[in-house]
Amino acid sequence: GAAGCVATLLHDAAMNPAEVVKQRMQMYNSPYQRVTDCVRAVWRNEGAGAFYRSYTTQLTMNIPFQAIHFMTYEFLQEQLNPHRQYNPSSHVVSGACAGAVAAAATTPLDVCKTLLNTQESLALSSNISGHITGMANAFRTVYQVGGVTAYFRGVQARVIYQMPSTAIAWSVYEFFKYILTKRQEERRAGK
Numbered sequence: 001g002a003a004g005c006v007a008t009l010l011h012d013a014a015m016n017p018a019e020v021v022k023q024r025m026q027m028y029n030s031p032y033q034r035v036t037d038c039v040r041a042v043w044r045n046e047g048a049g050a051f052y053r054s055y056t057t058q059l060t061m062n063i064p065f066q067a068i069h070f071m072t073y074e075f076l077q078e079q080l081n082p083h084r085q086y087n088p089s090s091h092v093v094s095g096a097c098a099g100a101v102a103a104a105a106t107t108p109l110d111v112c113k114t115l116l117n118t119q120e121s122l123a124l125s126s127n128i129s130g131h132i133t134g135m136a137n138a139f140r141t142v143y144q145v146g147g148v149t150a151y152f153r154g155v156q157a158r159v160i161y162q163m164p165s166t167a168i169a170w171s172v173y174e175f176f177k178y179i180l181t182k183r184q185e186e187r188r189a190g191k
Contacts, residue, residue: 008066012058017051019058023117054116057135061109065102072098073170086178092167099166103158108151110158112138 021038024030032038042050076094081087115138119131132141142150 005063008059008062012055012062016055016058020051020054020117023114027118053133054113057109057113057116057138060135061106061113064109065106068105069098069102069166072101073166086174088171088175091171091174095170096163096167098170099162100159102166103162104155107155107158108139108142109135111142111151111153115142 017039020042021035024038024042025032025035032041073094076097077084077090080094081090112135116132116135132138146153
């Protein structure tokens, strides 16, 4: 558990600036044509902090995502593959379902993170300060703009994105675990 938390802290620290740039370039009517243009403009107009404005939200999303993801995978493996044999179909199904459940459960946090990263103009105009900072402010702004349903915008796309990703990740993990375990057993038997 601790290793997973530290890995998430380091991963998100490295990837958060890239996520900010990606989301700003994906916005409808994005003023940026190239990654370097976006990086320079954000740095010049908002400072280095803009690249980490959503870092705590990212962690707040990714830590529960990973916890739900792993617990769901393990639960499904107990149901589908109780003897824990190498079984590609159970790994694919368990991985896909685990990703779907985790993605759906953490979508409200992803919506708020995206708002913090993009500082979307409609949301900014509804915000008294004209600038969205922190997760609590993002949650309030999302609610003001779209009500409870706004927290789940994009949930289907997020689930569809995560299902193959987590299915592939678990399948590859289980495959290599099987190969490495098999080799170890062969070496022991040969000694």
